[in-house]
Amino acid sequence: MRELELIDRLDELLGAGDPRLVRGLGDDAAVVRAGRYAVTSIDTMVDGVHFRREHLSPEEVGHRSLAAALSDLAAMGAAPGEAYVSIGVPEGTSGEDALGIAGGAGSLAAGVGVAIAGGDVTRAPAITVTFAVVGWSDDPGSLVGRDGARPGDRVAVTGALGGAGAALALADGRASADALPADIAAALRERYAGPWPRLREGAALARAGARAMIDVSDGLATDAGHLARRSGVRIELALASLPVDEGVGIVAEQLGADPRVLAATAGDDYELCACLPAPPADATPGPSPDCALTWVGSVVEGPPGVVFVDADERLAGFEHSF
Amino acid sequence: MRELELIDRLDELLGAGDPRLVRGLGDDAAVVRAGRYAVTSIDTMVDGVHFRREHLSPEEVGHRSLAAALSDLAAMGAAPGEAYVSIGVPEGTSGEDALGIAGGAGSLAAGVGVAIAGGDVTRAPAITVTFAVVGWSDDPGSLVGRDGARPGDRVAVTGALGGAGAALALADGRASADALPADIAAALRERYAGPWPRLREGAALARAGARAMIDVSDGLATDAGHLARRSGVRIELALASLPVDEGVGIVAEQLGADPRVLAATAGDDYELCACLPAPPADATPGPSPDCALTWVGSVVEGPPGVVFVDADERLAGFEHSF
Numbered sequence: 001m002r003e004l005e006l007i008d009r010l011d012e013l014l015g016a017g018d019p020r021l022v023r024g025l026g027d028d029a030a031v032v033r034a035g036r037y038a039v040t041s042i043d044t045m046v047d048g049v050h051f052r053r054e055h056l057s058p059e060e061v062g063h064r065s066l067a068a069a070l071s072d073l074a075a076m077g078a079a080p081g082e083a084y085v086s087i088g089v090p091e092g093t094s095g096e097d098a099l100g101i102a103g104g105a106g107s108l109a110a111g112v113g114v115a116i117a118g119g120d121v122t123r124a125p126a127i128t129v130t131f132a133v134v135g136w137s138d139d140p141g142s143l144v145g146r147d148g149a150r151p152g153d154r155v156a157v158t159g160a161l162g163g164a165g166a167a168l169a170l171a172d173g174r175a176s177a178d179a180l181p182a183d184i185a186a187a188l189r190e191r192y193a194g195p196w197p198r199l200r201e202g203a204a205l206a207r208a209g210a211r212a213m214i215d216v217s218d219g220l221a222t223d224a225g226h227l228a229r230r231s232g233v234r235i236e237l238a239l240a241s242l243p244v245d246e247g248v249g250i251v252a253e254q255l256g257a258d259p260r261v262l263a264a265t266a267g268d269d270y271e272l273c274a275c276l277p278a279p280p281a282d283a284t285p286g287p288s289p290d291c292a293l294t295w296v297g298s299v300v301e302g303p304p305g306v307v308f309v310d311a312d313e314r315l316a317g318f319e320h321s322f
Numbered sequence: 323m324r325e326l327e328l329i330d331r332l333d334e335l336l337g338a339g340d341p342r343l344v345r346g347l348g349d350d351a352a353v354v355r356a357g358r359y360a361v362t363s364i365d366t367m368v369d370g371v372h373f374r375r376e377h378l379s380p381e382e383v384g385h386r387s388l389a390a391a392l393s394d395l396a397a398m399g400a401a402p403g404e405a406y407v408s409i410g411v412p413e414g415t416s417g418e419d420a421l422g423i424a425g426g427a428g429s430l431a432a433g434v435g436v437a438i439a440g441g442d443v444t445r446a447p448a449i450t451v452t453f454a455v456v457g458w459s460d461d462p463g464s465l466v467g468r469d470g471a472r473p474g475d476r477v478a479v480t481g482a483l484g485g486a487g488a489a490l491a492l493a494d495g496r497a498s499a500d501a502l503p504a505d506i507a508a509a510l511r512e513r514y515a516g517p518w519p520r521l522r523e524g525a526a527l528a529r530a531g532a533r534a535m536i537d538v539s540d541g542l543a544t545d546a547g548h549l550a551r552r553s554g555v556r557i558e559l560a561l562a563s564l565p566v567d568e569g570v571g572i573v574a575e576q577l578g579a580d581p582r583v584l585a586a587t588a589g590d591d592y593e594l595c596a597c598l599p600a601p602p603a604d605a606t607p608g609p610s611p612d613c614a615l616t617w618v619g620s621v622v623e624g625p626p627g628v629v630f631v632d633a634d635e636r637l638a639g640f641e642h643s644f
Contacts, residue, residue: 022359026552027467028397028536029363029457034356037344041351042406042442042454049445075350084364086452120364123371125447130408132364132454135351145349214350230348 009095010102010119018115020081030117032082035136039143041072047127055171058100059107060193061129066105068217069131070112070197071270075215077144077206078135080199082117083109085131088124101129112199144202148211149231149275153299158201158272159291161220162259163191163245165266166252175254184247191245195270201291202272210274219265220296224273225306231275234302236309239264243294264308275299331417332424332441340437342403352439354404357458361465363394369449377493380422381429382515383451388427390539391453392434392519393592397537399466399528400457402521404439405431407453410446423451434521466524470533471553471597475621480523480594481613483542484581485513485567487588488574497576506569513567517592523613524594532596541587542618546595547628553597556624561586561632565616586630597621 010025018024023031045065047053056064066083073080085105089098098121109116114133137143167188169175177185198215205213212231214223220237228235239260252259278298297309332347340346344353367387369375378386388405395402407427411420420443431438436455459465489510491497499507520537527535534553536545542559550557561582574581600620619631 022462023465023467027469028394029361029400029455031398031459031462031465032360032362034358034360034458036356038354038356038360038456039351040354040404040406040440040454040456042408042440042452044408044410044442044444044446044450044452046410046444046446046450048447072350076353078351082362084362084454086364086366088366088368088450118362118364120366120452122366122368124366124368124450125370128366128368128410128446128450130364130366130442130452132362132406133351134360134362134456136356137353140344140353143345143353145345147349 009099010121018082018117021115021117024117025119030082030084032117035138037137037140039073039076039078039135039137040132041069042130042132043069043072044128044130053127056193058097059104061127062101062104063108063194065129066108066131067195067197067270069133070114070199071215071217073133073135074198074202075213075272076135077142077202077210077213078137079203080112080114080133080135082115083131083133084118085116085129086120086122088122088128090125090127091123112197142206144206144210144213146212146214146227146230149227149233149235149299150211151233151299151301152278153211153275154278154295155224155235155237155297155299156274156276156293156295157216157220157243158198158293160243160245161216161269161271162248162263162266163188164195164268165262166245166248167192168268169251169255175251179250179254180247188245188247192268195268197270198272198291205272205274208276210276213272213274216269216271216273217267219267220273221264221306227273227275228306229304232304234300234304235297235306236300237297237306239308239310241294241296243292331421332443340404340439343437343439346439347441352406354439357460359459359462361395361398361400361457361459362454363391364452364454365391365394366450366452375449378515380419381426383449384423384426385430385516387451388430388453389517389519389592391455392436392521393537393539395455395457396519396521396524397535397594398457399464399524399532399535400459401525402434402436402455402457404437405453405455406440407438407451408442408444410444410450412447412449413445434519464528466528466532466535468534468536468549468552471549471555471557471621472533473555473621473623474600475533475597476600476617477546477557477559477619477621478596478598478615478617479538479542479565480520480615482565482567483538483591483593484570484585484588485510486517486590487584488567488570489514490590491573491577497573501572501576502569510567510569514590517590519592520594520613527594527596530598532598535594535596538591538593538595540589542595543586543628549595549597550628551626554626556622556626557619557628558622558631559619559628561630563616563618565614
């Protein structure tokens with residue numbers, strides 16, 4: 001497929017129907033009606049680094065790349081607006097791969113009300129997908145950074161953890177799905193291949209007064225560590241309290257691992273970790289109908305970092321292993 | 323260098339001092355005070371596809387990647403605002419390479435008043451640099467797309483053409499710099515390694531009433547063709563009128579090529595091609611002190627595309643070769 005044809009077909013797939021869009025694909029740049037503040041993140045996924053091509057369809061690569069980028073907007077509590085994509089595909093790859101990537105991203109975009117307003121397609125030695133995503137806010141004070149956690153806050157995570165890591169172990173052949181019911185194996189795979197960005201939950205947590213928030217892309221232990229350091233606080237988490245995806249226990253057993261350690265350290269779940277003022281202690285702030293919120297720890301004074309209060313030696317010093 | 327250290331050092335290099343910036347690197351997303359309309363483009367350069375690592379320093383790779391992205395804003399006549407960068411570097415590459423790329427981009431950004439407000443660093447099989455760039459406009463009617471050219475318009479290009487193509491031939495060893503004065507060889511290399519985005523000229527052309535505009539990244543023949551097709555017009559260009567960079571003639575002679583054909587078809591010059599209403603016929607609309615504007619053709623009725631009115635058989639049918 002020639003590049004011009006590909007771009008024409010991408011043009012049809014992407015960017016249609018956004019009322020904010022004044023000019024879209026086909027010009028040198030897209031023109032979009034802005035809000036008062038732009039919230040922008042850029043994120044890249046590379047075959048062999050962030051995923052393996054043989055584990056994912058092109059559609060899943062596109063979905064997952066956009067989900068990871070939008071997850072950063074979710075972690076700010078920002079309403080999503082537009083996405084801009086750069087797709088790199090190896091020489092000899094069919095144009096269908098690029099179209100599949102765009103199509104998978106386009107489906108997710110439509111599902112969360114995002115317009116893909118611009119794009120670039122190029123040759124690259126490995127499939128490489130970069131998304132720049134833009135959200136809009138009228139009040140920057142309503143957005144949640146990483147630096148606002150304070151001693152006394154409680155720490156919550158959305159959804160459940162460990163599912164993507166378990167799915168990767170299955171895909172890699174480090175564990176076998178034979179011991180899992182088929183529907184649970186399929187659900188685990190979906191956690192890895194088709195994460196849904198927690199945009200609604202991030203906005204609800206921001207409205208509920210979250211003071212610091214981050215998305216869990218590198219594992220809760222690592223990402224809560226970023227929060228702790230940026231906020232200058234210590235975060236105490238309890239392994240026993242972590243919400244763990246169904247089926248993770250069976251996979252962890254095959255790996256000889258504690259399921260909660262897997263949940264604490266495996267990445268790619270794209271859940272949110274938020275710090276909120278303590279009272280009301282047991283209220284679940286604005287959960288969405290299909291996403292639980294679980295209290296997993298608290299913020300204390302002390303040297304910035306994360307500690308698991310109930311971890312054995314397997315998690316002692318985990319901060320140095322990342 | 324560990325990723326966290328690298329990100330800390332990038333943080334120091336980038337994003338400082340932009341009054342629009344509310345939150346920058348270190349959070350999940352950057353927060354920027356917006357104008358009324360956002361003008362956004364995304365552009366990727368890959369080692370082995372858009373450049374060869376052995377031809378360029380990391381600083382030049384960074385400069386050139388940002389310049390190419392900003393050139394798209396120039397072609398809209400938009401004022402530049404922020405840039406967001408994703409840098410991919412191969413395993414075993416030193417952190418210094420990523421810092422060099424960021425530093426080169428940072429210098430250009432400072433030179434044109436752009437803040438690099440966000441970024442991502444990842445492993446990749448080849449050096450891969452993606453820039454998403456955002457400009458701001460209060461009036462989308464003042465921006466120039468590709469679709470507004472009308473029969474009777476005249477066609478202009480900024481600066482001179484062919485210099486980057488000639489420099490690439492020298493770098494590839496297809497031609498020798500021995501026949502060139504050293505200062506001219508150095509100037510040609512700079513055209514390839516350090517293009518300056520024509521932001522000032524693009525804004526001046528927009529103010530002067532340009533109806534369609536594009537940046538010349540793939541060669542004038544190809545890019546004017548995009549303009550013609552998007553506008554539904556025929557563009558007649560005269561090879562004899564093309565402004566050609568000094569030294570291109572000597573390189574073209576070694577290649578056995580007509581210098582004006584090289585200027586018309588070689589890419590990477592990042593000049594602008596604009597269509598303006600005919601009168602005043604000989605006025606140079608808002609040239610910048612250091613950048614000429616040359617009239618090179620006109621817009622006519624006819625099958626959409628580009629034709630060189632004085633081309634011999636070497637350019638007949640060039641449209642099919644891209």
